[in-house]
Amino acid sequence: MNSLFSPLVHGGVQLPSRIVMAPMTRARAAQPGNVPTDLMAEYYAQRASAGLILTEATQISPQGQGYSFTPGIHSADQVAGWRKVTDAVHAAGGRIMLQLWHVGRMSHESFHADGLPVAPSAIAPGASVWVVDPATGKGNMLPCPVPRALATSEIPGIVQDYARAARNALEAGFDGVEIHAANGYLLDSFLRATSNHRTDPYGGRVENRIRLALEVAEAVAAVLGPARTGIRFSPFITQRGMDDPDAPDTILTLARALNDIGLGHIHIAEADWDDAPETPMEFRVALRQAFAGHIIVAGGYDARKAQGMLTRGLVDMVAFGRPFLANPDFPQRLIGNLPLADFDPDTLFGGGAEGFTTYQPYGTFPQP
Numbered sequence: 001m002n003s004l005f006s007p008l009v010h011g012g013v014q015l016p017s018r019i020v021m022a023p024m025t026r027a028r029a030a031q032p033g034n035v036p037t038d039l040m041a042e043y044y045a046q047r048a049s050a051g052l053i054l055t056e057a058t059q060i061s062p063q064g065q066g067y068s069f070t071p072g073i074h075s076a077d078q079v080a081g082w083r084k085v086t087d088a089v090h091a092a093g094g095r096i097m098l099q100l101w102h103v104g105r106m107s108h109e110s111f112h113a114d115g116l117p118v119a120p121s122a123i124a125p126g127a128s129v130w131v132v133d134p135a136t137g138k139g140n141m142l143p144c145p146v147p148r149a150l151a152t153s154e155i156p157g158i159v160q161d162y163a164r165a166a167r168n169a170l171e172a173g174f175d176g177v178e179i180h181a182a183n184g185y186l187l188d189s190f191l192r193a194t195s196n197h198r199t200d201p202y203g204g205r206v207e208n209r210i211r212l213a214l215e216v217a218e219a220v221a222a223v224l225g226p227a228r229t230g231i232r233f234s235p236f237i238t239q240r241g242m243d244d245p246d247a248p249d250t251i252l253t254l255a256r257a258l259n260d261i262g263l264g265h266i267h268i269a270e271a272d273w274d275d276a277p278e279t280p281m282e283f284r285v286a287l288r289q290a291f292a293g294h295i296i297v298a299g300g301y302d303a304r305k306a307q308g309m310l311t312r313g314l315v316d317m318v319a320f321g322r323p324f325l326a327n328p329d330f331p332q333r334l335i336g337n338l339p340l341a342d343f344d345p346d347t348l349f350g351g352g353a354e355g356f357t358t359y360q361p362y363g364t365f366p367q368p
Contacts, residue, residue, distance in 0.1 A: 002310045004303065004318065004334065010052065010294055011176045011228040011264045013095050015317075017051035018310060019331045022298045022319035023099045023178070023232075025056050027130065027139070027349040028356060029071040029081075034059070036071045036081030041088040042357045046328035048094025054267075054319065055085075057101035057180050060165035061158075063118060064186070065111045066103030068132035068139055069350055073098065073165045079172045086173035097176040097230065098169045100162060100220070103129075104186030105147035106240065118154075119147035120190050125240045127184070130349050139350050155212060158186075162216045166223040176228035179216055182269045184240030187213045188233070191251065192244040206246075210254040217258055230265035230296070231258065236277045237269075248283050255290040263293050267319065270299030284314045303334050329361040338362050 002008075008015045030037045044053060059065045059072045072078045082098070089096045105124065107117035108131050128141040150158075162179070169177050181187035190212045213231070221229040235248040244250075255266060266287065270279050279297075287295060297309060298319035306318035324330050326343035333340060347355020 002313075002316070004306055004310065005331075006310075008051070008294070008316060010317075011097075011225075013052075013175050015051040015095060017331060018306075018317040019051045019334070020296055020298070020317045020319035021047055021050040021053045021324045021330075022321035023054045023056055023180075024321050024325065025067060025070060025349065026356065027067060027069040028351065029069050031069065033075060033077050034065070034070060034072045035075075035077045036085055038084060039353060039357060040071070040081075041084045044085050044096065045088035045092045045094070046357060046359075047324055047330070048089050048092035049329060049331045050094065050324070051317065051331070052175075053089060053094060053096040054178055055096060055098050057099045058082075058165075059101050059103070061102070061161045063112070064102035064161070066107035066117070066144075066185075067130045067349075070101075073100070073168045073172070074161070079168045082169075082172035082174070086175075090173070095175050097178055097228075098172070098174045099178045099180050099232070100165050100169070101180045102158065102161070102186040104184075104189050106144060106183075106185055107147075108142055109145050114148075115145070116148040117144065118150050119186070120150065122146055122149045123241070125184060125242075127240045132350065159212075159215050159219050163219040163223055166220040166229075170224060176224060176230065176264065177220060178230040178232055178265075178267060179213075179220060180232050181213050181216075182232045182234035182267075183237060184242045187216065188237075188242065191233075191254070192242050192247050206250050206253050209250055210257065213254060214257050217263060218261060221261055221263065226262035227264045229263055230267055230294075231263065232267040232269055234269040234271070235283065236279055237271060238277065252283075252286055252290050255287055259291045259293065263291075265294040265296055265316075266291055267296040267298065270297060284309075288314055326359045327362075328359055333362055336362075 005017045105119035109115035124146045131142045132139040233251050235251045294316040296317045297315050309315045326341040344355045
């Protein structure tokens with residue numbers, strides 16, 4: 001029986017546990033250029049005891065940016081910055097994969113020369129993104145504008161951007177990558193055609209809805225190898241105009257296609273707010289039957305719930321987000337059944353070291 005602390009080989013890398021640090025946007029890349037910093041290297045190295053680190057979402061191109069101060073992986077300076085991060089994590093004994101991101105319509109006009117994010121259709125998501133005012137240096141949540149509909153001729157270029165980002169990730173020393181196809185971002189919005197377009201322009205053909213995500217997965221896997229490539233989905237999200245009852249079945253169809261190419265993992269992001277929909281057991285069982293690679297889940301898990309999923313054989317790893325913010329030694333705290341510190345929500349996005357690298361391991365401050 002697997003436990004949270006059982007080892008696992010993933011993408012050719014030996015993981016000491018099934019505990020994954022979930023991807024979390026922290027918005028601390030250096031400006032101009034959205035370049036990863038020495039402080040980011042320290043932050044990730046502090047958390048190298050995770051079985052696996054999944055980095056914050058990282059834009060594959062300037063067009064893919066939707067929030068201020070988020071890092072990219074499309075310039076030489078960004079690759080060099082990320083190399084500092086991977087070197088620091090590996091020196092601390094850790095393992096780290098980069099999450100590749102194109103936000104699609106979850107963006108703001110200030111990030112685009114023509115003021116228009118891109119999407120499958122010119123429909124706003126009814127959501128907001130975090131944008132820093134250059135005059136004041138303060139960040140606020142601002143509404144997303146109506147995006148520009150992508151032309152069919154532009155799609156191959158986006159697939160190439162993902163492949164280029166994967167090559168850059170390899171150069172930067174990452175152990176693999178995860179494609180972000182969840183939470184209403186570009187790939188997810190293509191998967192949810194019925195809600196995103198109000199009427200389905202694909203004529204109800206699921207193979208057309210999954211085509212872009214599948215082409216991206218194939219392109220990235222061709223660079224890194226399938227075993228070192230993963231993808232993240234959020235089948236039951238309803239926010240950001242993504243309420244689509246067909247989404248779970250669409251994602252299961254895509255999972256079967258990803259299984260055929262031997263993808264390393266599927267990561268399911270489960271909503272963790274109070275009134276969020278539950279992920280049905282039927283979906284979990286169907287996903288396990290559809291996909292032979294590793295399955296990661298994230299969203300509101302504690303040690304007991306995580307162990308229950310592992311014991312049932314429905315997942316292979318469990319990702320934890322907020323606990324890793326204030327507890328850089330989170331796995332050790334689980335092993336020792338030690339209390340968890342709370343994080344400061346005011347320092348979540350932007351800023352410097354405070355609320356980023358200033359959280360201490362359990363043994364370094366006085367105990368009651």
